Amino acid sequence: MKRTELSGGVRERLVRLPDPYQISRILSRREAVSSSAMEGTHSTLDELLIADEDDGQVGQAVRQVRDYALALERFVPSALIQGRQIFQIELIQSLHRSVLGHDASYRDTPGDFRQEVVWIGGNGHIVYSVYNPPPPAEVPYFLEETLDYMREDGMQMMTQSLITLMALAHAHFEAVHPFRDGNGRVSRLLLPLMMAAKDQVPLYLSPYIELHKQAQQKLNWFPLIGFVSNAIVQTVQELRITREALRILHAVWLTRRIFRKGSAALRTLKILAAYPVLTAPKLGTLLSITPPAANTAINQLCQVGIMRERTGYARNRIYASDEVLGILNRPFSEEPIVPKANR
Incomplete structure (x- = not known):
């Protein structure tokens, strides 16, 4: 060796x-x-x-x-x-x-x-x-x-x-x-x-x-x-199992609504594996988009259950993707749970 x-x-x-x-x-x-x-x-x-x-x-x-x-x-x-x-x-x-x-x-x-x-x-x-x-x-x-x-x-x-x-x-x-x-x-x-x-x-x-x-x-x-x-x-x-589960999850998300090509919401889907918890300002920085565009993207993803607001605050809100966290935070060696696609 x-x-x-x-x-x-x-x-x-x-x-x-x-x-x-x-x-x-x-x-x-x-x-x-x-x-x-x-x-x-x-x-x-x-x-x-x-x-x-x-x-x-x-x-x-x-x-x-x-x-x-x-x-x-x-x-x-x-x-x-x-x-x-x-x-x-x-x-x-x-x-x-x-x-x-x-x-x-x-x-x-x-x-x-x-x-x-x-x-x-x-x-x-x-x-x-x-x-x-x-x-x-x-x-x-x-x-x-x-x-x-x-x-x-x-x-x-x-x-x-x-x-x-x-x-x-x-x-x-x-x-x-x-x-x-x-x-x-x-x-x-x-x-x-x-x-x-x-x-x-x-x-x-x-x-x-x-x-x-x-x-x-x-x-x-x-x-x-x-x-x-x-x-x-x-x-x-x-790591390989996790990556595959996240790939399948991304495909499932695409069945939940029609995303406009190049939209902030569609681009957000691509970064949720690395940032499953974020704020609108953080998303704006990551995607180089305006605050209104960041808020619109988050709202669209919340409407279809991809993200959820965690704080209950009127300001300084923190959003999370519970489905991503469920995959990433599972006990070691336990099979990930991935939701089924919408028909």
Whole structure:
């Protein structure tokens, strides 16, 4: 296997995906929801998308989850540009600050390495711990060793696949446990960054990991590599199913009314997969149309059940496509529900 390949036919599947980045904004938010949920911070895709349009009333949990998604949007492009040299101590600290910056319960300064001994398992007492990460004084050394591995500064760059790199780096980072909290989120953020740094389409694996979290093998290399391999294959398959469901949904919408060619309403249908929650001003910006044209398009889509007003406000209204959200927000591996076409 070449070191730039993923596994089997996964790379070929990715290449066949039409415009793989088209709904990446949604995928990054699904990733944020799943990754944060594993750490006890809960939000929903709907809440994140509404926060994108109006963050004035966002609660702390939603803000934290949204910070995770924004970190992906910030650092994945950097990884594509910088390649594997992005994996430096400063990146790890920046990622931690990004996901813990709005966590009022975090006792340390986000981005600073822990200064206390920690342990994993044991029901609150180190005597019964399952695993003991290195003491605080040794964290920088072992983290740098992990980052050396991620930069492929050794011979492994000649022999190991990207999947092996991802699996072992993920395990080693969590073993170092550089922060008092937030290590899992930072570790999962690093997975798509490692893909992007190798010129691969970055996949967001947390929905799969959340579903199968009991199956992860800690520091047991072969099962762990197999776990990451399965996560990649199943995530690609999930993306293909989602894209097909959205294609069918678009065809169903076209049966609900006659859309004038080139109309704002017809053009809106094409962007609802990426923006299933939006405002009239946002639609005007996305389509470069006037406010009256944006409002007319939204009203036409509301009349046939493609969109729905969510706030009940007279002003600053937020609209959503519940059918798109139903497809995008379904549990991982669950078949999407697509409405039937009008006869």
